[in-house]
Amino acid sequence: MKMKKYWILAAIFGWCISQVYVLEIYADNSSRDSAAAGSKAAPAQREKDYVGSKECIKCHEQYYKGWKSTLHSRMEMPVISKGPDKTVKGDFSSDDPVLTFKLEDVDIVVGSRFKQRYSKKIGDDWYMLPGQWNVATKKWVKYQPRNDWWAAEGIYPEEWDKRPTSRLCEGCHTVGFDIKTKKPVERNIACESCHGRGSIHIKSKDKRDIINPSKLSHERANMVCFQCHMSGRPPKGEFETYAWPVGYKPGGDLKKYWDYAKPKGTNAYEVWADGYAHKNRVQGNTFIQSKMYHEGLSCFTCHDSHGSRYTSFTIKSGKNNSLCLTCHGENSPHAVFKISLSEHTHHEDDSSGSKCIECHMPKTGKNAEKWDARDHSFTFISPQSTIRYGTPNGCNNCHTNKNAEWAFEEVTKWKFE
DSSP, rough: HHHHHHHHHHHHHHHHHHHHHHHHHHHSSSSOOSOOOTOOOOOOGGGOOOOHHHHHHTOOOHHHHHTTGGGGGGGGEOOOOTTOOOOSHHHHTTTTTOOOSSSOOOOOEEESEEEEEEEEETEEEEEEEEEEETTTTTEEEOOOOSSSSSHHTTSSOOGGGBBBBHHHHHHHHEOOOBTTTBBSEEEESHHHHOOOHHHHHHHHHHHSOOGGGGGGGHHHHHHHHHHEEEEEEOOTTTTOOOOOOOTOOOSSSSGGGOOEEOOSSSSSBBTTSSSOBBBSSOHHHTTTTTTHHHHOHHHHHHHOOTOOOGGGBBSSSSSSSSSHHHHSSSTTTTTSSSSHHHHHSSSSSSSSGGGHHHHHHEEEBBBSTTEEEEEEESSSSOOHHHHHOOOOOHHHHOOOTTTTTHHHHHHHTTTTT
């Protein structure tokens, strides 16, 4: 009996040790949720905990190559003004008075799809130069933020060389940015931005030793994307002057590091009074209000962060409705029509008025130009919102020669047809 008793005790002891090991691994790959908002954050993680995306290619070549095709991999680029690998989009030969600096002043090129900004290194930090190239219009415009909370409240002055990107940008543009050394482990939004630090995983090759957003809870999974696509500010405390969630790691609770900007009933910089997107990078702020979010959909239900051939790396095309009609097409679980799409849209099937995104994801926010950023609440924005608050609506985005009153009268008729 004694021997049997010892075996039982040994088994229990061994199980306890294994659980401690599992908990240690989880803590190492999570955002260390025990760090309460406003309190001192856990000690900065050692740089060796990160391995860099080039380590991931050894086992995940397909995903790596797909990611390299995305704009996430080209957020911050070296200055290359000529040749097939050219990164500079701005016309530096322009005599536009907005262009107050030279190409020689640029150390890093930032962005490329809607706009391109230019960063200069001064001392041990980086600063955005005061001119921005708008890609669609091919024009220089001033870059001097005034409506962001950190600018509106005078936390950082208007002078461009007094606004360090280490506090305002780098946490989202890089991997493992160290606020003490002001250096990232890797530039751009790479593997470990979404999957967490990989040093344990590359040694064990165990799937449990890395964060897989698809295995997280619905809320935590979306937070992986929201860390950069959810406008807000840090809670009061040590990092309250940073414009990114210092301390957050994939798998953790973003709410401990970031206060989301919410609708206020009046037009605000981030969202219109009725909650729709008023600027870029508020996909999370609008998506979290949607029925789709509350039904359990995640950002990667529609987007593949490892790349695709479609705009915004959606899993199917949003322009020809194939993405939306996966769930809302004829005979699908959430069908919006029985025979023809025009039943639902009141437009011809092949017209722009029958494109799902033009009505349910209209362009309401400013990225570089008005309006070039799509809302992600997936509701129909009534022309009445335009009348009340000025919120752009899908009807008048197409019928530009008509006013919102005309559009509201037309959609009201549909109820009685």
